Amino acid sequence: MKKINPDYYYYLSLVGFFGLFVWLMLWHTTLGAQPSKFPVALMLIITVTPLLLPMRGLLSRNKRSCAWAAYISLAYFIHGAAETYLNINQRFYLSLEVLFSLMLFFGTTFYVRFVGKPH
Template sequence: MTIKPIYCYITALAGFFGLFALLMLWNTILSPSTRFPVALVLLVAVTPLLLPMRGLLDRNPRSCAWAAYVSLIYFLHGTAEAYVNPDERLYASLEVMLSLMLFFGTAFYVRLAGKQN
């Protein structure tokens, strides 16, 4: 049984949009920052995720590879936040899970789509 690239792509998109929604909700509604303006926190948290978005939606293998690299930033942030802040461990664990979905989805999509060509 072989895995089709479309399944990996769907996993990557679920991780991408889930991570985007989580970051927006976490920083605005669920636990907004009291030390920094919310707009600044959103700018820093969401902007790296938006950089490869157009290519990811167009299924560009190069952009998908960059999305995999960018997802590692969110993996690191989620693991550090889960360790440091026990009150937000659930949100951080979701961030880790969604970033891994994005990473593995894009990595396997690029590999499997490259084999088909």
């Protein structure tokens, strides 16, 4: 039986994490999120700060931080799915949030699953 390399899943989670991070920054500053009553800085604090919580542990491959990053990514998935359904004009752009959050979720979930497995 072929041995599963958890590094592939870790790199998938990093692509999802940094893709989601950069995408949220670009979306709220330059790419055109719907103008709202809230200032851009407040929107960035609300949307980007939860990603910063598990960042240090994720980069150091801490299994507990990876699990928490998977939990946090589910909130971004729910937000992206709801906005994709409601905002038809910007559906492609909003679906990127769904894609990156799923990459983060499955990457971290499978990394935690296979890194702790005895060989």
